Each structure stands twice: as C-alpha cells, then as structure tokens.
Amino acid sequence: xxxxxxxxxxxxxxxxxxxxxxxxxVWLRWMxxxxxxxxxxxxxxxxxxxxxxxxxRHEIDYRGNIAEGEQVTGETVIREAPRGPRFNRHFSxxxxxxxxxxxxxxxxxxxxxxxxxxxxxxxxxAAPFMPESGWSKPD
Numbered sequence: 845x846x847x848x849x850x851x852x853x854x855x856x857x858x859x860x861x862x863x864x865x866x867x868x869x870v871w872l873r874w875m876x877x878x879x880x881x882x883x884x885x886x887x888x889x890x891x892x893x894x895x896x897x898x899x900x901r902h903e904i905d906y907r908g909n910i911a912e913g914e915q916v917t918g919e920t921v922i923r924e925a926p927r928g929p930r931f932n933r934h935f936s937x938x939x940x941x942x943x944x945x946x947x948x949x950x951x952x953x954x955x956x957x958x959x960x961x962x963x964x965x966x967x968x969x970a971a972p973f974m975p976e977s978g979w980s981k982p983d
Contacts, residue, residue, distance in 0.1 A: 847975040849882035850919040853937075855910050865909035871946050872902065875935050878918045879952070886972045894957055895969065900930065901951040908945035916945060922973045926965035929953040 853874050861867035876899070884892060910916055916937045923934060930953050937946040954965050 846886065847923070847973050848919060848921040849878065849885060850917055851878050851881055852915055852917050853877075854915045855912050857912055860912050865911055868904075868906070871904065871906075871937070871948075874916075874918055874937070875902075875920070875933075875948060875950060878920045878935065879933055879950075882920055882973075887969070888972070891969050895963075896955050896957055897952045898955055898962075899950055900953050902948060903950070904946065904948040906946055908939070908943060910939060910945065915940060923975065925974075926954075926970050928964050929955075929962040931965060931970070 855866050855870075859866050859870040879897070883897065916939055918935060918937045921934045921936075922931065924932060930951055933950050933952060935946070935948040935950070936944055938944050953962050954969070955961065956963050
C-alpha cells in the first residue's frame with residue numbers, strides 16, 4: 845500500500861479551451877479521477893462499499909499548461925493523517941520534461957453511504973494510505 849498514486853493523462857480536443865490549452869475544469873476532473881483511482885486501487889472492498897468522499901476545498905497553482913495531444917503525469921500524495929472526517933490530498937502534474945505545471949491541495953471529507961452523513965475517518969480506512977515514515981503534521 846502507498847500514500848501516493850500516479851496516472852498519465854493526454855489532452856484531448858474536448859479538453860482544450862479558447863486559449864489553446866487544457867481548461868482549468870479539466871485539471872480538476874483529472875484530480876478527481878486520480879483520487880478515485882487511488883482509493884479504488886488501495887482501499888479494502890468493504891470500505892469502498894461503505895464510504896464515499898466529497899471535496900470540500902481546492903487550492904490550485906497553475907504554473908504552465910499543455911496543448912492538445914500532449915501528456916502529463918499526475919501524482920497524488922497523502923502526507924498527513926485525517927482530522928475527523930477530513931484529510932488533504934496533494935497533487936502535482938508534470939510534463940514530459942519533468943516540469944511541474946499544476947500543483948494543488950484538496951480537502952476531502954468521508955461520508956457513510958448508508959446514512960449520508962460525514963463521519964470520522966476510521967484508522968483502518970486510513971491505514972492503506974499511510975506513508976511508510978508515518979504521518980506528518982497537517983499543513
């Protein structure tokens with residue numbers, strides 16, 4: 845298990861805005877896709893059945909962009925332990941040369957599917973996403 849996960853994304857024609865590069869909403873979608881893939885790859889099946897995640901906040905720094913047909917590698921990292929129902933994911937998207945184009949931090953909250961209520965993240969749910977060196981202090 846790992847606190848990080850990465851995927852490669854390709855800019856398709858429908859991702860390109862009037863400025864000729866990937867639209868901001870696409871970067872958000874890629875963050876959600878990356879987070880979901882990490883959850884599904886590492887969470888226990890019973891946790892996937894019981895819980896869903898909601899985004900509470902996005903903080904995004906745009907430092908560059910890509911054009912149609914170009915690729916980026918997106919990585920998400922969970923650096924600190926959950927606080928109650930919340931935890932932060934950090935994102936970095938780099939181009940083929942390794943230049944960071946987008947950096948973000950998102951705050952997520954866990955909701956129980958059965959009740960529709962936010963709930964404290966149990967230790968056994970967080971455990972598969974814990975870094976080998978342990979949790980750092982929250983930002």
